[in-house]
Amino acid sequence: MASLNTAKLIDGIDIAPKRVQIARDEAARHGLQDTIYYTVCNVEENAFPNSSYDAIYFNSSLHHMSDLNGILGKCSKALKAEGYLFINEYIGPNRFAFSDREKQAMDSVFQMIPERFRVSHAEQDRGQIRKQLGFPDPADVARIDPSEAIHSEEIREAVQHHFKIVEFNFAGGTLMQFLLEGIAGNFKESDAESLEVLDLIFRIEDTLVEIGDLTPHFAMIVATI
Numbered sequence: 001m002a003s004l005n006t007a008k009l010i011d012g013i014d015i016a017p018k019r020v021q022i023a024r025d026e027a028a029r030h031g032l033q034d035t036i037y038y039t040v041c042n043v044e045e046n047a048f049p050n051s052s053y054d055a056i057y058f059n060s061s062l063h064h065m066s067d068l069n070g071i072l073g074k075c076s077k078a079l080k081a082e083g084y085l086f087i088n089e090y091i092g093p094n095r096f097a098f099s100d101r102e103k104q105a106m107d108s109v110f111q112m113i114p115e116r117f118r119v120s121h122a123e124q125d126r127g128q129i130r131k132q133l134g135f136p137d138p139a140d141v142a143r144i145d146p147s148e149a150i151h152s153e154e155i156r157e158a159v160q161h162h163f164k165i166v167e168f169n170f171a172g173g174t175l176m177q178f179l180l181e182g183i184a185g186n187f188k189e190s191d192a193e194s195l196e197v198l199d200l201i202f203r204i205e206d207t208l209v210e211i212g213d214l215t216p217h218f219a220m221i222v223a224t225i
Contacts, residue, residue, distance in 0.1 A: 002032045007054070012038045013046060044071050048078035055079075057086040063152035072162040076225055085163055085223040091155045092174070092217030095138035095148065105214060106175050107133050109204055113183075117194055122182035130183060156219070163223035173218040175205040 002010055014020050020040045027036045039046070044065055056075050065071050075085060093099070098106070110118075110133050118130045141148050151158075159165060179201070180187075187194040208214040 001057075002027070002035045003030060008035070010036045011053075012036050013041060013043045014038075015040070015042050046074075048074050050077050051080050053078050053080065053083055055084045055086060057088075059088050060090065062087055062155055063090045063149050064147040066147065066150055068151050068154060068158040069161065072158055076162045079225055081225065083225065085159070085221075087155070087159065087219075087221040087223070088171070089155055089219060089221070090149060090152050090173070090177075090217060091219050092149070092152055092177075092215075094151060094153050095141045096136040096178075097138040098135060102174070102214060103133075103135055105208060106135075106179050109175055109201060110179055113197060113201075117186040117197055118183055119186055120182045121185040125182075133178060135178065156221070159221060159223055163225060165221060165223045167220070167222035169220045170206075170209055170216040171218040171220050172202070172205065174209055174214050174216060176201060177217060 001007060012020070012023060014023070017040050020038045023036075024033070024038050027033050027038075043061075044067060056079060062068070062071070079085065093102075110130075115129050120126055120128050120130050156165075156168075187198045189195065205214075209216055
C-alpha cells in the first residue's frame, strides 16, 4: 500500500517481532521507512487515538482476535467520520471445525482430481500420490495455536454490529483451502490440462456457495461507521 502511494502515513502492527523486523527491512529497502511506522504489540491491547485514521485494514489477522467486539469497537472509535474498515479474512468455522457436508464436498471434489495432480509437494509425503484428505482436529488446532480461528465464524456478525457493511465479496477457499494444501504445485500455467481441472474446482466451489449449499470461508469486507 505504501509503494502504491495510498497513504501519507501507515501504522503497521504485529505481535511477532521477527515479522516486524522483516517488514522494517523491506520498507527501508524501498525507501519507505518514513511512510510506515511499525509497532510490535498485541493489537487487542493497543490504545488507539480516537478519530485518527482514514482507514483500518485487517489482513488475515482478525480471525486471531480473542475479543472481536472489543477490537472492532476500538476501531470504530479510531476511524474518522468518513473512514473505512477493510477486512481480508478467513470467516469459516471456528478452529476449522468443518460440518459433515463441508467435509463431504471437499472429499468428493478431491477424489475427482486425476492422480497426477494429487502428487504431494509437502515435506512429510513428498512425491506420493495422496489418496484422501486429512481434516484438522479442532482440539489440535487449539492446542498448537490457541489464537487460530478462535472466533472466525462470528466475524461477519461482529462487523455488522459495529459498522455498516458496504461491500462483501466471497474470496474463495471454502473447498480449496485444504483441498489443494500440498498439491497446489501441480497446477501450472505450462500445463493446460491442470488449469482445466483447477477451473472446474473453482466453478464447483463458486456454484455451491452461490446456491447456499456451502457458506463462504474467506471474504473481502468493506465497512463504514
